[in-house]
Amino acid sequence: MGKIFKERTAVETARKLFLEQIVPLKLTEMVRLEASVDRVLARAVYAERNVPHYRRSAMDGYALRASNTQGASPANPILLELSDKVQEGSCVWVHTGAPVPAEANAVLMLEDTQKVGALIEVRAQVHPNRNIGAVGEDIKIGDLIFEKGHQIRPCDASVLASLGFEKIEVFQKPLVAVIPTGDELLNRKKIQEIPPPGRVLETNGLMASLYVEKWGGISRSSEIVPDNQQQLKEAVKANLDADMILISGGTSVGKRDHAPEVLENLGKILVRGIGAVPGKPTTLGLINKVPIVCLPGYPVAGLVALYFFVRAGLWKLAGKEKKLRLENSKPSLKRLLSAKVSSRIGYVSFVRVVLEGEYARPLMGGGAGVLSSVAKADGFLLVPENVEGYEAGAEVEIFLLE
Amino acid sequence: MGKIFKERTAVETARKLFLEQIVPLKLTEMVRLEASVDRVLARAVYAERNVPHYRRSAMDGYALRASNTQGASPANPILLELSDKVQEGSCVWVHTGAPVPAEANAVLMLEDTQKVGALIEVRAQVHPNRNIGAVGEDIKIGDLIFEKGHQIRPCDASVLASLGFEKIEVFQKPLVAVIPTGDELLNRKKIQEIPPPGRVLETNGLMASLYVEKWGGISRSSEIVPDNQQQLKEAVKANLDADMILISGGTSVGKRDHAPEVLENLGKILVRGIGAVPGKPTTLGLINKVPIVCLPGYPVAGLVALYFFVRAGLWKLAGKEKKLRLENSKPSLKRLLSAKVSSRIGYVSFVRVVLEGEYARPLMGGGAGVLSSVAKADGFLLVPENVEGYEAGAEVEIFLLE
Numbered sequence: 005m006g007k008i009f010k011e012r013t014a015v016e017t018a019r020k021l022f023l024e025q026i027v028p029l030k031l032t033e034m035v036r037l038e039a040s041v042d043r044v045l046a047r048a049v050y051a052e053r054n055v056p057h058y059r060r061s062a063m064d065g066y067a068l069r070a071s072n073t074q075g076a077s078p079a080n081p082i083l084l085e086l087s088d089k090v091q092e093g094s095c096v097w098v099h100t101g102a103p104v105p106a107e108a109n110a111v112l113m114l115e116d117t118q119k120v121g122a123l124i125e126v127r128a129q130v131h132p133n134r135n136i137g138a139v140g141e142d143i144k145i146g147d148l149i150f151e152k153g154h155q156i157r158p159c160d161a162s163v164l165a166s167l168g169f170e171k172i173e174v175f176q177k178p179l180v181a182v183i184p185t186g187d188e189l190l191n192r193k194k195i196q197e198i199p200p201p202g203r204v205l206e207t208n209g210l211m212a213s214l215y216v217e218k219w220g221g222i223s224r225s226s227e228i229v230p231d232n233q234q235q236l237k238e239a240v241k242a243n244l245d246a247d248m249i250l251i252s253g254g255t256s257v258g259k260r261d262h263a264p265e266v267l268e269n270l271g272k273i274l275v276r277g278i279g280a281v282p283g284k285p286t287t288l289g290l291i292n293k294v295p296i297v298c299l300p301g302y303p304v305a306g307l308v309a310l311y312f313f314v315r316a317g318l319w320k321l322a323g324k325e326k327k328l329r330l331e332n333s334k335p336s337l338k339r340l341l342s343a344k345v346s347s348r349i350g351y352v353s354f355v356r357v358v359l360e361g362e363y364a365r366p367l368m369g370g371g372a373g374v375l376s377s378v379a380k381a382d383g384f385l386l387v388p389e390n391v392e393g394y395e396a397g398a399e400v401e402i403f404l405l406e
Numbered sequence: 407m408g409k410i411f412k413e414r415t416a417v418e419t420a421r422k423l424f425l426e427q428i429v430p431l432k433l434t435e436m437v438r439l440e441a442s443v444d445r446v447l448a449r450a451v452y453a454e455r456n457v458p459h460y461r462r463s464a465m466d467g468y469a470l471r472a473s474n475t476q477g478a479s480p481a482n483p484i485l486l487e488l489s490d491k492v493q494e495g496s497c498v499w500v501h502t503g504a505p506v507p508a509e510a511n512a513v514l515m516l517e518d519t520q521k522v523g524a525l526i527e528v529r530a531q532v533h534p535n536r537n538i539g540a541v542g543e544d545i546k547i548g549d550l551i552f553e554k555g556h557q558i559r560p561c562d563a564s565v566l567a568s569l570g571f572e573k574i575e576v577f578q579k580p581l582v583a584v585i586p587t588g589d590e591l592l593n594r595k596k597i598q599e600i601p602p603p604g605r606v607l608e609t610n611g612l613m614a615s616l617y618v619e620k621w622g623g624i625s626r627s628s629e630i631v632p633d634n635q636q637q638l639k640e641a642v643k644a645n646l647d648a649d650m651i652l653i654s655g656g657t658s659v660g661k662r663d664h665a666p667e668v669l670e671n672l673g674k675i676l677v678r679g680i681g682a683v684p685g686k687p688t689t690l691g692l693i694n695k696v697p698i699v700c701l702p703g704y705p706v707a708g709l710v711a712l713y714f715f716v717r718a719g720l721w722k723l724a725g726k727e728k729k730l731r732l733e734n735s736k737p738s739l740k741r742l743l744s745a746k747v748s749s750r751i752g753y754v755s756f757v758r759v760v761l762e763g764e765y766a767r768p769l770m771g772g773g774a775g776v777l778s779s780v781a782k783a784d785g786f787l788l789v790p791e792n793v794e795g796y797e798a799g800a801e802v803e804i805f806l807l808e
Contacts, residue, residue, distance in 0.1 A: 041616050055777055058603030062775070064660050099660055101590055101703075103603035143778050150781060157807060158616030159709055163781045165594055165609035166705075188503055192567055201460035201505035207567035214443050214560030258466050258501055301503075303568075307561055330761070335737035335806055359732070373464070375457055376545050379552060379565045404737055406559060 012277040012284065014389060015312055015352045021274045022288045022313055023328075026295050026320040029247060031176045037161045042220060043174035044323045045154045051147045053168050054140035059106075061098040062135045066117060066124055067108035068095035070132040081118070081125040095124055104136050111135035143167070153325040178221045178321040180314075181243035184209035185229040185236055185263065186253040186301060208252045208306045212299060215310050218406060219318045221248075231260040240266055240291065247321050248295050250314065252306060255298035256285040263287060263298040271296070279389055281351045283308035295321075302373045308354045336401040337383070339364035345394045347387035356381035357402055364402050381405055414679040414686065416791060417714055417754045423676045424690045424715055425730070428697050428722040431649060433578045439563045444622060445576035446725045447556045453549045455570050456542035461508075463500040465537045468519060468526055469510035470497035472534040483520070483527040497526055506538050513537035545569070555727040580623045580723040582716075583645035586611035587631040587638055588655040588703060589662065610654045610708045614701060617712050620808060621720045623650075633662040642668055642693065649723050650697050652716065654708060657700035658687040665689060665700040673698070681791055683753045685710035697723075704775045710756045738803040739785070741766035747796045749789035758783035759804060766804050783807055 013021070032046035061067065067090055076082040087094035090107040098104060098111060109132045116128035143149070149167065150160065156172070164172060184206045192205040199205060206228050213223035224246065229239045231254060243249050254263040264287045267273050271291030278286045282305035287298035297313050299306040319327045342363040347353035357364040359382040366385075367377040383404040387393060394400060415423070434448035463469065469492055478484040489496035492509040500506060500513060511534045518530035545551070551569065552562065558574070566574060586608045594607040601607060608630050615625035626648065631641045633656060645651050656665040666689045669675050673693030680688045684707035689700035699715050701708040721729045744765040749755035759766040761784040768787075769779040785806040789795060796802060 037612065038616070041620060053600055057600050099662060100658070101604070101606070137775075142776050147778070149778075158613050158620055159705070159780045159807065161616055162609040162613035162705060163777050165612050166607055166777055168594075168598075168600065168607070170594075192570075192572075196570075198455055198459050198570065202503070204503070205568055205570070207564040210439065210567050211560050211564035214440070214563055218443060218560055256502070260501060303561075303564060335739050337737050373539075374544050375565050375568055376549070376551075378561045405561065 012279045012350075013275045014279045018275040018278045018286075018288060019312060019316060022295065022297075023316060023320050025274065025290050025293075026317055027293060028323045029175050029178060029321055032173050033176055034171045035174055036171050037165050037169065040156045040161050040164075040172055040174065041158055043156050043172075044220075045150055045152055045156065046173045046175045046323070048148060048152045049150045049164065049169070049172065051143045051145055051149055051167050053143075054145055055143035055166060056137045056139060056141065059104040059139060060137040061100060061102050061104050061111045062137050063111055063113040064099050065111045065113040065135065066095040066126075067098045067104045067111050068126075069108065070110040070130050070134065073110070073112060073126050073129045076126045076129050078127045081127045083120070083123045084126055086119070086122055086124050109133065109136070151326075153323050155324055155327065175323045178247040178318055179224060179245075180216045180221045180248045180250060180318070181224050181226065181246035182209045182212045182216070182250045182252065183226040183229060183236075183239050183243065184252045185231065185239075187231045187260065189228045189253070191228055208299065208301065208303055211303070211306065212250050212252055212310060212314070215314065215406075216250075216318065219315050220322050220324075221318050231262060233262040233265055236262050237266045237269065240270060240296075244292060244294055246294065248297070248314070248317055249291070250297050250299055252299045253301035255287045255300055261285075267291065267296055267298065278312070279351045280308055280312065281348060281353050283312065283354065284351075286313070288313060303375055304354070304356075304373070304378060307378065311354075334403060336403050338399055339402050341366060341394055341396055341398050341400055343368070344396045345385075345387060347391060347393045349392060350389055352389055353387040353393075355385050355387060356383075356405075357385060358382055359402070364400060414681045414752075415677045416681045420677040420680045420688075420690060421715060421718060424697065424699075425718060425722050427676065427692050427695075428719055429695060430725045431577050431580060431723055434575050435578055436573045437576055438573050439567050439571065442558045442563050442566075442574055442576065443560055445558050445574075446622075447552055447554055447558065448575045448577045448725070450550060450554045451552045451566065451571070451574065453545045453547055453551055453569050455545075456547055457545035457568060458539045458541060458543065461506040461541060462539040463502060463504045463506050463513045463537060464539050465513055465515040466501050467513045467515040467537065468497040469500045469506045469513050470528075471510065472512040472532050472536065475512070475514060475528050475531045478528040478531050480529045483529045485522070485525045486528055488521070488524055488526050511535065511538070553728075555725050557726055557729065577725045580649040580720055581626060581647075582618045582623045582650045582652060582720070583626050583628060583648035584611045584614045584618070584652045584654065585628040585631060585638075585641050585645065586654045587633065587641075587665065589633045591630045591655070593630055610701065610703065610705055613705070613708065614652050614654055614712060614716070617716065617808075618652075618720065621717050622724050622726075623720050633664060635664040635667055638664050639668045639671065642672060642698075646694060646696055648696065650699070650716070650719055651693070652699050652701055654701045655703035657689045657702055663687075666691075669693065669698055669700065680714070681753045682710055682714065683750060683755050685714065685756065686753075688715070690715060705777055706756070706758075706775070706780060709780065713756075736805060738805050740801055741804050743768060743796055743798055743800050743802055745770070746798045747787075747789060749793060749795045751794060752791055754791055755789040755795075757787050757789060758785075758807075759787060760784055761804070766802060
C-alpha cells in the first residue's frame with residue numbers, strides 16, 4: 005500500500021539533467037513591434053540604417069566654423085552674423101536634433117552666446133565637431149543591435165522602430181499541455197456547491213496554466229484524468245504534440261500514483277523525487293523528445309516544481325539563453341528573518357515569507373498542502389541542502405513570488 | 407531663443423508631489439480567474455468555505471483511535487484489525503487527502519506499520535488529532551484571504567478557485583493617452599524609407615505605450631502633434647477622458663517646446679524640471695484631475711521619466727498600494743562596477759549597465775539620445791543626488807531593465 009521514496013536527486017542536479025534534454029524550438033513567426041514585448045528574437049538583428057542618419061546638432065545653438073570662435077571668451081567676445089548660410093563670419097541657428105549645414109563643423113551652445121540685434125556675440129571657443137552627432141555615431145549600418153535569443157523589452161521595440169523595422173522574427177511560444185489527474189478531483193466549472201468529503205476542486209492545473217502563460221508559453225488544459233494507468237497513458241499520448249507536458253498529481257508513491265509508471269512506460273524517467281521540501285515527489289522525464297514534469301498534487305509542492313523546473317524548461321524551449329544564464333542571479337531582496345527557520349539536511353527548503361519592513365516573517369508550521377500560506381506569502385527564500393536553517397535575525401535573500 | 411532650466415525638483419520630491427495628486431480609480435469589473443493574473447482586487451476577499459472542508463488525512467496510513475496505539479513501539483508492536491470501520495481494536499486504511507472516519511481521532515502513518523495478513527502491526531504511538539487536518543484548519547469561513555489592492559498571481563488564482571470563486575471584482579485598468587509631439591517626427595507607419603535630414607521616426611510613443619501595457623494600463627496613442635501650442639492644447643483637451651496623459655516631447659526650454667505652457671494653461675504645473683540625468687526636462691502636472699507627464703523627447707530621458715513617474719503613477723491609479731509601499735525595496739542584483747561612474751551633485755544619474763558575471767559595466771559616454779545604450783543595457787543603477795559617483799570595483803545595486 006505505498007512505497008517510500010528511496011532516492012532523491014539534488015535540485016541542481018535534477019535541473020541540469022532535465023534542461024540538457026530540452027531542445028529549443030526552431031519554428032519562428034513574424035510579429036509586429038507592437039506585439040513584440042517579451043518575445044524572443046529568432047535571429048540576431050543588425051542595423052540597416054545609421055543613427056543619426058544625418059549630421060545632427062546635439063544642442064540648441066549656432067552652427068558655425070570652429071575657427072571663427074578661436075580665442076572667444078565672455079571678456080573677449082567675437083561677433084558673427086546670424087544668417088541662413090554658414091560661411092566665414094556667419095552662423096546659422098540650429099535646434100537640438102536639427103541637421104547641421106554641411107559648411108559648419110561645430111555647434112556653439114546657446115548658453116555661450118548673446119544676441120545683439122542681427123549679430124551673435126560668441127563668448128566661448130569651440131573645437132571642430134563639437135556638439136555635432138556624426139552620421140552613424142550612435143549606431144552604424146551593420147552594427148549588431150540584438151543577439152539571437154534576446155527577449156524584447158518596450159525600450160527595445162522603440163530602438164527597432166527607430167531603425168526602420170516594423171516586424172521582427174521571433175521564436176514561436178512553447179505549447180504546454182497540462183493534465184490534472186486524481187480520483188479526488190472535480191472540475192470546478194461543473195460544480196457550484198462544496199464538494200463531498202474526500203473530493204476537491206481541481207485548481208493546480210489552473211495555477212500551472214497561468215504560470216505557463218506568465219512565463220511565455222501557451223497552455224492547453226486537459227480534462228481531469230482518474231487514477232487509472234491506462235487512461236493517464238492515453239491522455240499523455242494524446243498530448244505528445246505539445247512542447248512540454250505537465251502532469252499534475254499522481255506522482256507520489258501511493259498505489260494511486262500512476263504518473264511515473266506511465267512515464268517509464270512511454271519514455272524514460274530522468275529524475276524520480278527531488279531533494280526539496282516541499283516538492284519531494286516531483287518526477288521528471290522525457291517521452292520522444294517531449295519533456296515531462298510530474299507536479300506533486302499538493303499545491304505548494306506543485307508551485308515549487310513549477311518554479312524549479314517548468315520555468316527554466318520554458319526558457320530553454322523558448323530560446324531564452326540569456327535568462328537561463330542569469331538564472332542563478334535573479335534580483336532579490338535582503339531581509340532579516342523575524343523568526344528561526346529550520347530545514348532538513350539534504351533538502352532545499354522553499355520557505356514562504358511575508359515582508360514586513362526590514363524583516364521577512366517565515367510562514368512555518370504549514371506543510372505542502374497549506375493554501376493559506378501561498379495566499380499570504382510575498383516571496384520565498386531557499387535554504388540550501390547543506391544548511392540546517394537560519395536563526396532569527398539572519399540576513400536572507402528573498403525572491404518575490406510572481 | 408530658449409530659456410535655461412532655472413529650477414529643478416529632486417526626484418523623490420517630484421514623485422511625492424505627483425503621486426499625492428493621483429486618485430485611484432474607483433470603477434471595477436468582474437473577471438474570470440483565468441483572466442485575473444496581474445489584476446488588482448477591488449475589495450478584500452473573505453473565505454466562504456472551509457479548507458479543508460472535511461476531516462482530511464494528512465498521510466497515507468491508518469485511521470484509528472489514538473488510545474489503541476498507547477505504548478506501541480517497533481520492539482513492542484500492537485496488533486489491530488484492518489477493517490472498514492474504526493472501532494476499539496480496528497483501523498481503516500486512508501490515503502493522503504481521504505476523509506477520516508468520524509470514529510477515528512488519529513492517523514498512524516504507513517511507515518510506522520507492518521501489514522501481517524489481515525492485521526496491522528502498530529509500531530508507534532500517536533497522539534489524538536495526529537495527521538488529521540481539521541475542518542477549516544487551513545482556512546476558515548470568514549478568514550481574510552486577500553486585502554483590497556492585492557495583485558493576483560497565478561498561485562492566488564488557484565487559491566481563489568479552491569475556495570469556490572469563479573470570478574473576482576478588480577479595478578478597471580487605467581487608460582493612458584500618449585501624445586507624441588514635435589515637428590521633426592514622422593509616423594513610422596506611413597514612411598518606409600529613411601527620413602530626410604532633420605526628421606526622425608516617432609518611436610518614443612511606442613515605447614511609452616508598451617510600458618503602459620506592461621505596467622497594467624491600457625494605452626491609447628494619438629496622432630503626432632506638430633510644435634504648435636494651439637494644436638497641442640486641442641490634442642490634450644481631446645484626451646481628458648483618460649486617466650493619465652503622457653506628452654512625449656516638447657517639454658524642454660526651446661521655443662518649440664509647448665507642453666509646459668499647455669499644461670499651465672489648461673491646468674497646473676506641479677514640477678518643472680527634475681534633478682535627474684538624463685531626464686531633466688521632465689514636467690509633471692494636473693489638468694482637472696488628470697495627471698500629466700511630459701516626457702523628454704530624448705529616448706533615454708523619456709525612459710527615465712517612465713520609470714520614475716509613470717510606473718508609480720499607474721500603480722497608484724490601479725490601486726496597487728502594496729506595490730507602491732514596496733517601491734523603494736525592489737529586488738535588485740549586487741554587482742561590482744568594472745569602471746568608474748561619475749555623477750553630478752544635485753542630480754540622480756540613471757546609469758545603464760551591461761551585466762558581465764560578477765561585474766556591471768557602465769555604458770558611459772552616452773547622452774540621453776544614445777539609442778544603442780538602451781539596446782545594450784541589461785539594467786541600470788541610480789547614483790543618488792548627493793553622491794559624486796562610484797569608483798571601479800565598488801559594489802552597486804542593479805535593477806534589471808524591464
